[in-house]
Structures are given as structure tokens and as C-alpha cells.
Amino acid sequence: MERVIVIGGGGAGTAAATITKRLNPALKVSVFTEFSDIAYSPCGIPFVHGREIPKFEDLFLSTVERYEEEGLDMRMETVVTDIDLDRRTITAKNQPEGFDQLVLCTGFVWEQPDVPGANLDGLHYVKDIRKSMEFDEQLDSMKRIVVVGAGPVGVEMAGGLARRGLHVDLVDEGPWVLHEILDPDVAKPVHDSLEARGVTLHLGTKTESFDGNADGHVAAVTTTDGVFECDAVVTGLHKIPNTKLAEAAGLKLGTTGAVVVDDHMRTSAPGVWAAGDVVEIPHGLNMIPITGLTGAHGYAQGRVAAVNITGGELAYDPVWVPWGMVGGDYTIGGFSMGENLAKTLGIPYVLAKGVGITKARYYPGAEKTYVKLLAEPDTLRLIGGVIHGGEGVKERCDFLAFAAKRGATLYDLAYMENIYSPPIGALFEPIQIAAQNALAAQRENKLAVVT
Amino acid sequence: MSSLSDAKRNLRERAEGALRREVLSELGRDQPGTVEPYRPKGDRFWRLLFVPLYRRIPWTAKERAMSALGMTAKGWQPPARKPGEPWRPPAGATRSASADPPEQPPAA
Structure with a gap:
């Protein structure tokens, strides 16, 4: 066989x-x-710690026994x-x-911090559900946590643990949270949301060492912004x-x-x-x-x-990376790249920016959604984008990643069809608004190329 | 891993880090809620020499260099449709009697 x-x-x-x-x-x-363990969603772990998902068992999708029933040899x-x-x-x-x-x-x-004390007990990495269950029990008797790394997992853990009532210091060398994927014009609402939950931000700050007690357990983190006492550290680096x-x-x-x-x-x-x-x-x-x-x-x-x-024929496409998450309570997302990465690589682009709303303007609960698209200067083909605020961020980013994969341009988006249904969609789609703003600027020779 | 692979990886990491830190500083300037990024030791060479030189090179030349240096993926199919090319039905798709004559399939 x-x-x-x-x-x-x-x-x-x-x-x-x-x-x-x-x-x-x-x-x-x-x-x-x-x-x-197998067949569970580690992405849900921060939300169990933050008491938004009731229990870890909810994260399991299947069991070893079921896989064995399906004929797999599980080791x-x-x-x-x-x-x-x-x-x-x-x-x-x-x-x-x-x-x-x-x-x-x-x-x-997970990348291990390359500083003294990285091998102390009490440094937690978010991955294995069993270890997370143990850590969750320990959290009940803890008061202060330092989260090192303000990437997606670090932000989710910081927000979740603060929601749970712990004092959280979030430390990162970058100038704003999620700086590798998020542009700075979105930083403030995310920072405000995290701080509203009780997170203390220490940005532009390097972790210099983890300092242990007599039992070899971390008791403080020394950084370029001061020494933060803690009961444990969560690391969310690369x-x-x-x-x-x-x-x-x-x-x-x-x-x-x-x-x-x-x-x-x-x-x-x-x-x-x-x-x-x-x-x-x-x-x-x-x-x-x-x-x-x-x-x-x-x-x-x-x-x-x-x-x-098994003898079939299926190719995987190069990726356009739709991404999305909640920073604190603020929804953010994007696809491909924002201005941050485009400028880092040196890719020239023009911007299409617009603000729309998530429901009909007269419908209760309508929120602003901000759309920023990057496009090639000559063809106006999509390069990337950042979207934030309100419902529908995920759906828009998924759609735009697919549209970019198929070579969509701002012209395509400016005249796209959209749903108008008061509880779920406004007359004018925010993506359309952004694209049309760019075309209007182009007609007036005001669409600047950013390099 | 070969030393050439190591060298490529190190080059990519250092170069990206230096370029990113400069961009973070520039983009974040005057944006509320942001600070200067932390700059590691040894950043000066990359910041004062590499970054300005890199920025002088047009993006098209950079793309060609990355491809020549083997820093882009090989063995991947090209996109199914060229950017900006309109959608066409797949070759051989059935059409109703009232439809226009079948369109020609796109050139390979």
C-alpha cells in the first residue's frame, strides 16, 4: 500500500x-x-484569555478519534x-x-527575544492549547503582564488580558502598533481603543532584558522606557x-x-x-x-x-494577502500592502481615499468606514490598501484582494455594483467613493505619484 | 543552508529593516499617536548609505535585480488574466442560441 x-x-x-x-x-x-491535540484554532486563544470566547474547548473543530474513524493513522x-x-x-x-x-x-x-533572561520561566508563547489552558489558570492569580511585540498576536493578547482586568504593558520597537501591516494614519484609533481597555503602550521601546526572581521566574522587564514589574510575559514577535x-x-x-x-x-x-x-x-x-x-x-x-x-492538478495562486483584525475594539484590515510597505520597497503609487458609511445614513448604528487604496500610477491597477472602521472591513478586504488578483483598476472600482439595503449597506459603497475621488483628482491633474 | 542562501537572507533582513525604519519615521511624522522607531546599533551605515542609494534606483530596475539575484519566486504560473484584461468566458463554454458568436479565447 x-x-x-x-x-x-x-x-x-x-x-x-x-x-x-x-x-x-x-x-x-x-x-x-x-x-x-489536533484540529483546534489557535487564533481563538487570545479571545478565550480575554473571556470573549467562553472556553478553550470551543476552539476544537474535530478529534483524533474522528480522524482515526476516517482512516488516518494518527501519531x-x-x-x-x-x-x-x-x-x-x-x-x-x-x-x-x-x-x-x-x-x-x-x-x-515563535521568535525568541534575543536578550538576557529569555529562558526564564513565565515567558508565554501563544501556540499550544494545553499550555494556554495552564497559563489561563495562572492568570487568575496574576495582576501585571508585559506583552512584548505589538504585532497581531501581541495586540490581541494585550487587549484581551486588559479586558480581563489585568494591568498590561505593551512594548514594541515600532513607532505604532502593528507597524508592519498598518499605516500610521490608522494608529490613533487603535491606540485609543487599546488604552480604553486599559493597555499601557510603550512604543519605540526596546526590550533589554527579562529579570528573574530567586525562583528563576520572570519578575520584571527592563526596557529603554523603564522597568516594568510583571507576573508573566507574553511574547508576540515574529x-x-x-x-x-x-x-x-x-x-x-x-x-x-x-x-x-x-x-x-x-x-x-x-x-x-x-x-x-x-x-x-x-x-x-x-x-x-x-x-x-x-x-x-x-x-x-x-x-x-x-x-x-493523488494525481490531480491544482495550482495555488500567488497571494494578495487580505488581512483583518480587531485592535482593542476597533476593526482594521487591508490587502497586499499599505503605504508602509510600498514606500519601503520603493514601489511608486497613487492614493485613492474615501470615507463612507456601513449602513444607510438614516439607519441606526451606521458607522464610518475609511478606505485607502494604492494603485499603479500609469494603469491605476490596484497595488494594495488599508480599510478601517465599522462593519464590513473583512468582506471589503477579501473582495479587494480578489479584485487585485484579477487585475482590477480604480476605473473598475469606481463603477462597481453594490448592495443598497439600509440595515447593511449605504447607497454609495466606500470603495467606490475612494476610487471616484481618485479619478476626480486625476481629471484635475491632482493625483500625485508617491515614491 | 549554503552560505549564499544565508547571505541572501541576511541581506534581505537588514535591507528591509533599514528601509522600513526610515519609512516608519517619515510616514509617522505628524501623525497623532506615533513616535520615532527604535533604531538598533549599526543602523547608521544602512540609514546613511544604503537607504539613499536604494531610493535612487527606479522600481523597475529593482525588480529586475531581485529577479536576477534569485530573490523572486520561480516555478509559479503566471496570472490567468493579464492586468486590466477584460473577463472572457472559458474556451468551449456553451452559449444560448440567441447569443453572439463565441468570443475568441484570450491569447496564451
């Missing part, structure tokens, strides 16, 4: 395994994971220590296991592709440090596939590889791998 081994039980791994088995039940499909708490591509074996618990096809879905590890096995096996790694794959999820080795946070995927605008995508991306990549492993 032909055997497919999947290493990793996250979104990409479970997708690759379950869909492979479904498409070809004759295959033996084995899933190896170092963890005791829980089993660490793969070696891949031998010549012999076509992996090693787990000191035993070789042969494979015909191998799918690497080893995900990511996700680093977990390529230890891939690198040792000789698979090609790219400029991000992640595994290089083609659009069928094939690695540099025949019969070896990879998907999820361990791989780099090209950005659709310029084919520069990136990492740090979402669980939705990982699941889709796992599906692509499964289809191709």
Missing part, C-alpha cells in the same frame, strides 16, 4: 492528510505531530527527528518509517518557519528562510511536498516570497498538496 506521511497537525497538515485520504482511500496516510505526541530522502524514511521514536510521498507541514516557532527538519534533509530554503515550493506545493525533492507556515509563497504583485500568512492560507495550501499528491 502506498504511504503518505504528513509531518505536522496544524491547518495545513490536517488539510493535506484528510483530503489526501478522501481523494484516494487506498493510500495509507499517517500524521505525525509532537502535540497531544500524536510523536516527534519526527530525521528525514532520509535517499531511503525514503522518517525517524520517529528512534524507529524508521517508510514513505512514498512526504508532506512537510511543520509550521512555525513567526519563524520551523525548517529544522527540512534544512537537515537538504530541502531548498528561500530568502525568507522558509521552504521553497512551486505552485503545486512541490519542494526541491521529488515526492516531497510542503504547505503552511513552513513555506514561502510569492506575493502576487511582484513575486517576492513572503511568510507569515494565515490559517486559511495554510489550509488551502494543504488542499492543493493533497490534490496533486
Whole structure:
């Protein structure tokens, strides 16, 4: 019987395994994971800590038993220590296991702060649900938390823990929260929302050390903005592709440090596939590889791998990265890139900006939605954008990422169709408003190119 | 990993970091709620030499350089439709009797 081994039980791994088995039940499909749990949504963890989701059990989508009923060979708490591509074996618990096809879905590890004290007890990384459950119990007796890193997870954890009643210091070297994805014109409402929840921001601030007590547990964090006492630290720095096995096996790694794959999820080795946070995927605008995508991306990549492993033909597109989240209580999102990244790379653009409302102007609860689109100066083709405020941010960002993938221009958006239904949509769609503002500026020769 | 791969990765990290910090400082100026980014030691070379030089190079030249240096993805299919090209039905799609003659499929 032909055997497919999947290493990793996250979104990409479970997708690759379950869909492979479904498409070809004759295959033996084995899933190896170092963890005791599977099929849960780690993205929900900050919201359980913040008491917005009642319990961790709500995050589980399936069980090991159900996967076994579907015919998968589940190897829980089993660490793969070696891949031998010549012999076509992996090693787990000191035993070789042969494979015909191998799918690497080893995900990511959190960047560890490179400062003294990073190995102290009490530094928590948001990933494993069991550890999060233990941490949640400890939080009941804690008063002060320092969150290091104001990226998406750091912001969600800071906002959640402050909502829970803890004193939270959020520390980041950047000049505003989420600075790698968010433009500064959106900083203030997010900061205001976090501060309203009780988060104290320390921006432009470097963490210099974690300081422990006599028991080897963190008791304070020294930064360039002062020393903050704490009962624990939550770190939310960068996700680093977990390529230890891939690198040792000789698979090609790219400029991000992640595994290089083609659009069928094939690695540099025949019969070896990879998907999820361990791989780099090209950005659709310029084919520069990136990492740090979402669980939705990982699941889709796992599906692509499964289809191709079983003899089908499915290609994965370069990504245009719709993203969205709530900073405190303020909804923000975007796609592809904002001005921050465009200027960093040196990509010239023009701006299309507009403010609309989320419902008919006369309907209770209508809120402002701010749209900022970046477009190529000559063709007005979409490059990226940032959207914030009110309902519909996620839907607009999803739509715009798809529109950008299909080469939409500001002309297309200026005359797009939209729903007008008082409780859910205003007469004029905010995206249309932004695009039409840009076209009006162009007619008046006032559409400036930003470089 | 080869030393060339290491070098490419280090180059990308340092270059991006330096470029990003300059942009953060410029974009954030006069924006409420923002501060200056933290600048690590050793930033001066990148900030005073690399960033100005990088910015002088047109984006089209940068794209070509990145491709030549192997810093862009290879082995990926091109987009199904060229940017700005109007949608056309797939070749061989059925049409009603009252429809216009089938459009020609887009050039490959």
C-alpha cells in the first residue's frame, strides 16, 4: 500500500492528510505531530484569555478519534527527528518509517527575544492549547503582564488580558502598533481603543532584558522606557518557519528562510511536498516570497498538496494577502500592502481615499468606514490598501484582494455594483467613493505619484 | 543552508529593516499617536548609505535585480488574466442560441 506521511497537525497538515485520504482511500496516510491535540484554532486563544470566547474547548473543530474513524493513522505526541530522502524514511521514536510521498507541514516557532533572561520561566508563547489552558489558570492569580511585540498576536493578547482586568504593558520597537501591516494614519484609533481597555503602550521601546526572581521566574522587564514589574510575559514577535527538519534533509530554503515550493506545493525533492507556515509563497504583485500568512492560507495550501499528491492538478495562486483584525475594539484590515510597505520597497503609487458609511445614513448604528487604496500610477491597477472602521472591513478586504488578483483598476472600482439595503449597506459603497475621488483628482491633474 | 542562501537572507533582513525604519519615521511624522522607531546599533551605515542609494534606483530596475539575484519566486504560473484584461468566458463554454458568436479565447 502506498504511504503518505504528513509531518505536522496544524491547518495545513490536517488539510493535506484528510483530503489526501478522501481523494484516494487506498493510500495509507499517517500524521505525525509532537502535540497531544489536533484540529483546534489557535487564533481563538487570545479571545478565550480575554473571556470573549467562553472556553478553550470551543476552539476544537474535530478529534483524533474522528480522524482515526476516517482512516488516518494518527501519531500524536510523536516527534519526527530525521528525514532520509535517499531511503525514503522518517525517524520517529528512534524507529524508521517508510514513505512514498512526504508532506512537510511543520509550521512555525515563535521568535525568541534575543536578550538576557529569555529562558526564564513565565515567558508565554501563544501556540499550544494545553499550555494556554495552564497559563489561563495562572492568570487568575496574576495582576501585571508585559506583552512584548505589538504585532497581531501581541495586540490581541494585550487587549484581551486588559479586558480581563489585568494591568498590561505593551512594548514594541515600532513607532505604532502593528507597524508592519498598518499605516500610521490608522494608529490613533487603535491606540485609543487599546488604552480604553486599559493597555499601557510603550512604543519605540526596546526590550533589554527579562529579570528573574530567586525562583528563576520572570519578575520584571527592563526596557529603554523603564522597568516594568510583571507576573508573566507574553511574547508576540515574529513567526519563524520551523525548517529544522527540512534544512537537515537538504530541502531548498528561500530568502525568507522558509521552504521553497512551486505552485503545486512541490519542494526541491521529488515526492516531497510542503504547505503552511513552513513555506514561502510569492506575493502576487511582484513575486517576492513572503511568510507569515494565515490559517486559511495554510489550509488551502494543504488542499492543493493533497490534490496533486493523488494525481490531480491544482495550482495555488500567488497571494494578495487580505488581512483583518480587531485592535482593542476597533476593526482594521487591508490587502497586499499599505503605504508602509510600498514606500519601503520603493514601489511608486497613487492614493485613492474615501470615507463612507456601513449602513444607510438614516439607519441606526451606521458607522464610518475609511478606505485607502494604492494603485499603479500609469494603469491605476490596484497595488494594495488599508480599510478601517465599522462593519464590513473583512468582506471589503477579501473582495479587494480578489479584485487585485484579477487585475482590477480604480476605473473598475469606481463603477462597481453594490448592495443598497439600509440595515447593511449605504447607497454609495466606500470603495467606490475612494476610487471616484481618485479619478476626480486625476481629471484635475491632482493625483500625485508617491515614491 | 549554503552560505549564499544565508547571505541572501541576511541581506534581505537588514535591507528591509533599514528601509522600513526610515519609512516608519517619515510616514509617522505628524501623525497623532506615533513616535520615532527604535533604531538598533549599526543602523547608521544602512540609514546613511544604503537607504539613499536604494531610493535612487527606479522600481523597475529593482525588480529586475531581485529577479536576477534569485530573490523572486520561480516555478509559479503566471496570472490567468493579464492586468486590466477584460473577463472572457472559458474556451468551449456553451452559449444560448440567441447569443453572439463565441468570443475568441484570450491569447496564451
